[in-house]
Amino acid sequence: EAQVTQNPRYLITVTGKKLTVTCSQNMNHEYMSWYRQDPGLGLRQIYYSMNVEVTDKGDVPEGYKVSRKEKRNFPLILESPSPNQTSLYFCASSFAGIRTEAFFGQGTRLTVV
Amino acid sequence: QKEVEQNSGPLSVPEGAIASLNCTYSDRGSQSFFWYRQYSGKSPELIMFIYSNGDKEDGRFTAQLNKASQYVSLLIRDSQPSDSATYLCAVNHQEYGNKLVFGAGTILRVKS
Numbered sequence: 001e002a003q004v005t006q007n008p009r010y011l012i013t014v015t016g017k018k019l020t021v022t023c024s025q026n027m028n029h030e031y032m033s034w035y036r037q038d039p040g041l042g043l044r045q046i047y048y049s050m051n052v053e054v055t056d057k058g059d060v061p062e063g064y065k066v067s068r069k070e071k072r073n074f075p076l077i078l079e080s081p082s083p084n085q086t087s088l089y090f091c092a093s094s095f096a097g098i099r100t101e102a103f104f105g106q107g108t109r110l111t112v113v
Numbered sequence: 114q115k116e117v118e119q120n121s122g123p124l125s126v127p128e129g130a131i132a133s134l135n136c137t138y139s140d141r142g143s144q145s146f147f148w149y150r151q152y153s154g155k156s157p158e159l160i161m162f163i164y165s166n167g168d169k170e171d172g173r174f175t176a177q178l179n180k181a182s183q184y185v186s187l188l189i190r191d192s193q194p195s196d197s198a199t200y201l202c203a204v205n206h207q208e209y210g211n212k213l214v215f216g217a218g219t220i221l222r223v224k225s
Contacts, residue, residue, distance in 0.1 A: 040121070042201065042217035043157070058212075090156055100147045100203060100213055104156035 002027045006091050006105035013081055013112055021076045021108050023091030029103075030096040032074040033058065034066065036087040037107075043090070049074055050096060081112040116140065117204050119216035128225045132189040136202030136216055139183070145205040146178055146185045151218065152198045161187060192223045 004025045013019055025032065033048035035058075045058030049068040063085055065077040074093075078085060088109050094102035118137045126132045134148075145164055149157040163169045163176040163185065175188040185204075189196055202216040 040217055042117075043203075043215040045212070100145065100159065100162065100205070101157075102159060104158070107154075107156050 002103065004091055004093050004103050004105040006089075006108050009106060009108060011108060011110050013110070015082055015112055016080050019078050019081060019110075021078075021089060021091075021110070023074045023076065023105055024072050025074075025091075025093040025103070026072065027093065027103065028071065029093040030071070032068070032091065032093045033101065034064070034074070034076045035090045035092065036060065036085075037090060038087050046076070046089075081110075083112045086110060086112050116206060116214045117202055117216040119200075119202050119219045121217060122220040123222050124219055125222045125224060126192050128192060128194060128223055130192050130223075132192045132196065132221055132223065134187040134189075134200050134202075134219050134221065135184060136186065136204075137184045138202075138204045138214075140204070140206045141180075141183065143180075143204045143206060146176070147203040147213075148174075148176060148185075148187045149201040149203060149215075150196075150198045151201060157201055189221075192221075194223050194225045197221060197223050 007022045030051045034046040035043045037043050044060050047066040049055045091105040092101035116139050148161040150160050151157045161176045163178045169176045173190045177186045199218040199220050201218045206212050206214045
């Protein structure tokens with residue numbers, strides 16, 4: 001089954017404690033991205049990757065890091081989480097050249113206290 | 114002005130009626146327009162895309178694009194309670210290198 005898998009689905013953590021949210025896709029997609037979704041603000045892109053070892057900032061990259069060492073994986077790293085990073089996070093993937101996000105992961109609800 | 118604007122709703126329609134969801138965008142150079150459906154607590158699901166002026170139909174869904182007026186709409190015919198969800202409009206912003214920009218979404222409630 002074609003899918004984008006995120007883990008964990010839910011996470012409560014404390015300010016400053018480094019965390020990683022994993023994202024994996026099994027469709028051999030070149031393009032992967034991370035979004036956060038906040039009430040009234042919609043989906044905002046954090047980082048995206050056009051292919052292995054190629055990443056770039058989206059609209060709200062501050063406080064986040066990513067890496068793309070393998071085509072299927074695109075982890076999101078919060079080195080020192082803060083309460084304003086409490087949000088719902090989505091990973092997405094698609095083939096390069098498709099002008100939109102074709103598949104989204106199930107989402108990760110992160111709470112930073 | 115927001116780049117992609119949607120009425121947050123909720124838009125309430127009776128079962129069997131036509132639901133009309135609207136979206137306006139600011140970038141005149143935008144070429145690609147998308148509608149996503151998002152059930153509460155779930156991830157967005159791509160349901161329609163349109164690139165040319167006019168209408169595009171897919172089952173009970175019709176996307177309408179008017180580039181001169183900078184709006185795109187989604188019509189849902191014979192609305193069902195299962196259509197109750199948040200509908201997100203997304204636009205490729207040519208001004209920002211074809212970056213995809215999402216609206217905040219419109220909540221649709223279909224009452225049986």
